[in-house]
Structures are given as structure tokens and as C-alpha cells.
Amino acid sequence: MATHEVTNQAPPLENYNLFESDPALMEAVEREGARWHLAALSRDGTQLGKPETLALASAANRHEPELFTFSPRGERIDAIEFHPSWHQLLTLLRAEGLHALPFEQPQPGAMPARCAGYFLHAQLESGSLCPLTMTFASIPVLQREPALYAALRDQLLSREHDPRDIPLAQKRSMMVGMGMTEKQGGSDVRSNQTRAFAVEGEGRGAAYRLVGHKWFFSAPQCDAHLVLARSGMERPPRSLRSLPPEGASQHAWGGPARAETHEGLSCFFVPRFAPDGTKNPVQIQRLKDKLGNRSNASSEVEFLDAYGVMIGDEGRGVPTIIEMANYTRLDCVIGSAALMRAALVQAIHHARHRAAFGKKLVEQPLMRNVLADLALESEAATVLFMRLARAYDSDPAAAMPEDRAWRRIVTPAAKFWICKRTLEFTGEAMEVWGGNGYVEEGPMARFYREAPVNSIWEGSGNVMCLDVLRAIERDPEGAQALLAAWLADAQGHPALRAALERLAGSLAAAPDALEAGARRIAQQLVLAAQAVLLLRHAPAPVADAFIATRLADGAASAAQCGRVYGTLPASFDHAAIVARAFAA
Structure with missing residues (x-):
């Protein structure tokens, strides 16, 4: 009595290496000094692409944590029960040292190595990252308390996940x-x-x-x-x-x-x-x-x-804990960039298997335009967070002015912009899947629901943009060094040079106008940073297309807010951009 057969449905995206299928990330790991970690990232990328690992993310979000306020005898216990998949995810995260790698193995490239690994895991599941990133961010704060840190060090750095709710002295990790x-x-x-x-x-x-x-x-x-x-x-x-x-x-x-x-x-x-x-x-x-x-x-x-x-x-509690917040803000950037990447590869995979009107979706010029535009946004986010990671790789007190500016000025701007862009990005990627993307059985709906959180937590958009202005005011030397380096890269690229001149003009406004225009300034800052990084490190088709569509019209703010994905000029090689993003 069968009335139909299942055809023209994309198979699940599984059994692929999340690291080796991402050329922008692989290049950045080597460039930012973490070549020594390539083998570990490749091994982890294989594990994360296995069906049984991917299934953990779905299970952990279907079976939400449950609060038990009292014991059966009426004792106040405030216990929280998690599904086993949650603990398996934390076991994977901890085993890779993503809670402490730069402190456990201090060496050049340790922060980029850790951030690349965090990016891979963030493509799988977001909720399990929260306690891990806070643990990571707490370490530099606790290190300033030698006696306390000495008592906690082994449990903080341990690569074992210990889920037991017992006194800390009895635990193997924390x-x-x-x-x-x-x-x-x-x-x-x-x-x-x-x-x-x-x-x-x-x-x-x-x-x-x-x-x-x-x-x-x-x-x-x-x-x-x-x-x-x-x-x-x-x-x-x-x-x-x-x-x-x-x-x-x-x-x-x-x-x-x-x-x-x-x-x-x-x-x-x-x-x-x-x-x-x-x-x-x-x-x-x-x-x-x-x-x-x-x-x-x-x-x-x-x-x-x-x-x-x-x-x-x-x-001095706010300055004390703000150091922790700076690290968690970097992880918000990485987590949002990872949602972009996860949604992008799902969209490209779907388009390569789904046909409509007689052709595969990926063969249709307008769909290729959408996918290529998404790919540009994703690669720009990737090179940005990896450059930020390098700025966090050294002692801020000894950092050169430009690195200091990347860390203190660009981080809040990136947290604002990348997290904000992820909302629209995941919605567009979901639309590539059509109705299949809107149901909870696939990953796209979960990506979309996760997208707003990084914009809100650890400081909302307005807070981040005002922090950008505050950081520039406190470190004019760093800001000037950053702009000077970018202007040197802009020689021979009129669109980028014009964008940097607009940014300088915005920063010269009166105080009230500065505050009112803080979002525009943060946006200009990040787009310029991404353009410079792509110009330095990405293939010419990627850099040229990004600059032409994000900066070249002479009014980047209005254009970026008004444009939608899939509006690249036909003169760019959309197919090549898609192929670079995720090889077939």
C-alpha cells in the first residue's frame, strides 16, 4: 500500500572532518603560530563529524536539565540532573584541553590552538560551551590569587570531566x-x-x-x-x-x-x-x-x-571580573562564527543534493550567489577571530600597541558585529533548506535559536559599542597604530582606503555624536578589520568580493544594513568561492 518513495532528500551531513574541510581555518592555524597543534585538530575534526558524536548535540537539547530543589526527605539540595549526552559533550571538550590549553601548555600559538578547537566544537553544540568558557576565563583571574590558585590548579587544568556534585576537595576536576x-x-x-x-x-x-x-x-x-x-x-x-x-x-x-x-x-x-x-x-x-x-x-x-x-x-570587583568577561567575549565571537560555519556547510551540502526545476540547487546561479555571499561572511568571521586569538597569546602588559588594540578595541567590536550578523546568517541558511530547515528534527532550527544568545550575554550590542569608544579613548596610541597598519595595507585599494578614512572621520565627531553613532563606528571598524585580513590572507576572489560588496559603495553603513545575502555582482566567480568554503 505504499503511496510514495523518498527521493530528492539530502542525506545527513556526517562522516566528514570539520577541520580538514575548512581551508580558511587550516591556513589561519598555521599563520597564527599553532602549527604544532594541527594533528590534534585533525583528529578532533574527524571525531566531531561522526554520526554518534553529532547525535549527542540533538539529545542534549531534547532532554533539558531538570532542577530538583528538595530531596525525598525534604532536605534542600538544589540538584540539577543532565542527560548523559551533556556529560559526554563536556568530556569531549575537556579531553581536548579547551578549558585551559594556554595555561596548561603555555607556548607561542597556544591561544590560536585553543580557539580553533573551540570553534570546531561550537559547530556541534552551544550549551555545553557555557561552563567550559567560564572556567577558561576564570583561570587568569584566579592566577592573581596565588594561594587560592595553588589549591585549585590541578582541578582547573585537569582534562577529566567530573560531574559529581560533591565538595570540591573530593573532586578530580572543577x-x-x-x-x-x-x-x-x-x-x-x-x-x-x-x-x-x-x-x-x-x-x-x-x-x-x-x-x-x-x-x-x-x-x-x-x-x-x-x-x-x-x-x-x-x-x-x-x-x-x-x-x-x-x-x-x-x-x-x-x-x-x-x-x-x-x-x-x-x-x-x-x-x-x-x-x-x-x-x-x-x-x-x-x-x-x-x-x-x-x-x-x-x-x-x-x-x-x-x-x-x-x-x-x-x-575593585568590576575591573577584577572584567578580565574574565574579556575572554568570554572572545568566545562569544568564536561561538557565533562557528554557528555561521555550521549553518553554511549544512546549506552547501543540502544544495549539492537537492534538485529543483530540473537542476541541483547548487547549479542554479541565484542559489550559488546566496551560498557564495554566506561563504564570504563566514570566512571573514574566521580570519577575524583567529587574529584576535593571536592578540590574546601574549601578556597584555608587554604587548605592542597594535596587538593591544586588537585585543582591547577590536574584541568588543567583533563581539557586537559577528554575533549580530549570525542572526541573519542562520536564518538565510535555514531558508536554503526550505521547510526542512524549519523543523526541529534537523540542526538548522537549533542553530537559529542559538544565534541571538551571544549578542545578549556578556554585554549587549550597545554595551559593546560603547566599550569600543571607551577603549579607543583610553588607548589612543593603540588605536593609531592599528589604523596606521591598516592604511599601509590599503595602498592600491581605493575602496578600503576610503572606508578607513570614513572610520577616522567618524571617530573625530563630537562626544554626543560619537555615542549616538557607536554602532556605526563598531561596524566600520570590524568591516575594515575583516577586509584587511582577507586582503592579506585570502585568495583574491574572496577578498575582492568582500571589499566590493561591504565597503566599495562609499556608504558602508547604509549598504550593509540594507543588503541581503545573495546580492553579489555576477562578475565574481561564485562557484569558486563556494568550492573553497566546503569542498564537495
Whole structure:
């Protein structure tokens, strides 16, 4: 009684090497000093392309984490249960050292090596990256606290994933999260109301008790979090405090704090378990019901006299934790570039197997135009994050002005632009699949739901663009060195030189106009950076097509916002651009 047979459906994209099928990434790994890591990336690329590995991503997002607030006996446990696929993904990530590679194996090219590996895994699944990237970003902050870091070092650097919810001293490895956002503040962390009260001693390295809340507490199952709280306050009324947990020692929890005069935000290391082995009273109120990133748990929590240790100088919590945020912002750029790459290869694969109106989709000129335009955007994002990775490869205090500018000025601009472009990119790639792309059985819908998160987390678009202006103001020498180097590359390329002159003109505006135009400036900055990098390193057809369609019209801002993918001039070799992006 069969009424039809299945024909003209693209087979699943599997059994391919994610690394060796990406020439732009392979070239960048060698160029940015990580040639020594090629074999490991190739091995990992093969593993990630296997059907059983790809299936983990789907399973982890179908079976979302579940919160168990109480034990069957009524004890407060705040336990989170994850599907086994989640732990398998973290096992893969950790085994490749993506949580600590530059700190575990410090050598030239370590950051580009780690970022390339992160890019490969981010093409598979996004939610599992959250606790891993926060753990990675916490290490340089914790290294500034020698005694604390010495106690945590082996567990931080361990390549084993230990999912057990037990006191840290009993674990083989650890994960670190962060807690900054509160209801009333969002990105304005200086309005945070969580309070910290000294227990014994005060200031850096002293124990405190935290009272307050966090509206977004990322990965609450982590073994510790770095948290911002307002220190130097008098003891709160008894009604605002919980009793010490049953069995907690008086020494661990201490007595009333002394009043102090300083009331700035400080940074605290808050473990999941208190020093006496009891569960630290960081109570999970609920897990967030998110649009995407569903495999990962995000939560709202209350601190009810939670134990924490101050790290960094008192009142300097924002500068202390912003170092962590700079690393997580770089990972946002990489994660969004990876979503572009994942959606692109799926679109090209589909177009090579699906036929319409008598021809394969990839053979049709308009579809080739769309795919080639997407390929340009993806390669530009790849060369950008790999260049940023090299800027993070050295001590910022000893970095040359240009490298310093790449790290401090271009990172927030890239975080704004690449993350923003990923939303439109994944939607266009989904459309290549047609109706098949819109259903949850394939990966395209998941890519699309994941796309907005990196624009929002770790600083929204406006925050990033204002940070670009702040960074330029604080480091004019670095900004000038960056523009001078780019102008040298622009000799003989009128469109690029004109774009750089427009950027310089935008930066010369009055203060109010600067702030109002911050998004335009960040966009101009990133497009110029990408054009320079493609001009230096990509084949001429790729660089020329990117510059012609992103910069050459003399009004890049308006043109880029108004254009859609698939509007490349017919004079460019669309087929060659697609073939470079993902070989058949």
C-alpha cells in the first residue's frame, strides 16, 4: 500500500572532518603560530563529524536539565540532573584541553590552538560551551590569587570531566561559573545590591558572607562562581539572614561583621560547598526557560549567608571580573562564527543534493550567489577571530600597541558585529533548506535559536559599542597604530582606503555624536578589520568580493544594513568561492 518513495532528500551531513574541510581555518592555524597543534585538530575534526558524536548535540537539547530543589526527605539540595549526552559533550571538550590549553601548555600559538578547537566544537553544540568558557576565563583571574590558585590548579587544568556534585576537595576536576546580573541592573552591574559581610579579617583573601540574589546565574551546577557583591556594609537585620546551615561550625560562619566605610563592588569566589562540607546556601529559585541554549542550565539564585572569599582588591570587583568577561567575549565571537560555519556547510551540502526545476540547487546561479555571499561572511568571521586569538597569546602588559588594540578595541567590536550578523546568517541558511530547515528534527532550527544568545550575554550590542569608544579613548596610541597598519595595507585599494578614512572621520565627531553613532563606528571598524585580513590572507576572489560588496559603495553603513545575502555582482566567480568554503 505504499503511496510514495523518498527521493530528492539530502542525506545527513556526517562522516566528514570539520577541520580538514575548512581551508580558511587550516591556513589561519598555521599563520597564527599553532602549527604544532594541527594533528590534534585533525583528529578532533574527524571525531566531531561522526554520526554518534553529532547525535549527542540533538539529545542534549531534547532532554533539558531538570532542577530538583528538595530531596525525598525534604532536605534542600538544589540538584540539577543532565542527560548523559551533556556529560559526554563536556568530556569531549575537556579531553581536548579547551578549558585551559594556554595555561596548561603555555607556548607561542597556544591561544590560536585553543580557539580553533573551540570553534570546531561550537559547530556541534552551544550549551555545553557555557561552563567550559567560564572556567577558561576564570583561570587568569584566579592566577592573581596565588594561594587560592595553588589549591585549585590541578582541578582547573585537569582534562577529566567530573560531574559529581560533591565538595570540591573530593573532586578530580572543577568548573567555574560567574554571577553578575541582577534584576534591577542587567548590564549596569554597578547598581547591584547583593551585599558581602566580613566574617574574619577583611579585604583580599578574607572570608565573607553574601546576602542577595542573581537574576542570571550561569551554570549553577559549577563547583564555584565568581560573584560581584557590595562589600564594606554593616551587618543586615536578622530578618534578611538565614540561620547557619545545621552542623556548620561557628568558625566557618563567624559572628557579626564590623562596619566599614568603603561600599564598592568587590569580587568573590563562592564555592558550591562551604569549607565545613555543607552545601553553601546559594539557593536556586528556578531554571530559566530560554529561547535557545537549552542544553545548559541558567538560573535565578538567592544568597542566604553564602560563604565567599574576596579576590582582587576591595571595591575593585568590576575591573577584577572584567578580565574574565574579556575572554568570554572572545568566545562569544568564536561561538557565533562557528554557528555561521555550521549553518553554511549544512546549506552547501543540502544544495549539492537537492534538485529543483530540473537542476541541483547548487547549479542554479541565484542559489550559488546566496551560498557564495554566506561563504564570504563566514570566512571573514574566521580570519577575524583567529587574529584576535593571536592578540590574546601574549601578556597584555608587554604587548605592542597594535596587538593591544586588537585585543582591547577590536574584541568588543567583533563581539557586537559577528554575533549580530549570525542572526541573519542562520536564518538565510535555514531558508536554503526550505521547510526542512524549519523543523526541529534537523540542526538548522537549533542553530537559529542559538544565534541571538551571544549578542545578549556578556554585554549587549550597545554595551559593546560603547566599550569600543571607551577603549579607543583610553588607548589612543593603540588605536593609531592599528589604523596606521591598516592604511599601509590599503595602498592600491581605493575602496578600503576610503572606508578607513570614513572610520577616522567618524571617530573625530563630537562626544554626543560619537555615542549616538557607536554602532556605526563598531561596524566600520570590524568591516575594515575583516577586509584587511582577507586582503592579506585570502585568495583574491574572496577578498575582492568582500571589499566590493561591504565597503566599495562609499556608504558602508547604509549598504550593509540594507543588503541581503545573495546580492553579489555576477562578475565574481561564485562557484569558486563556494568550492573553497566546503569542498564537495
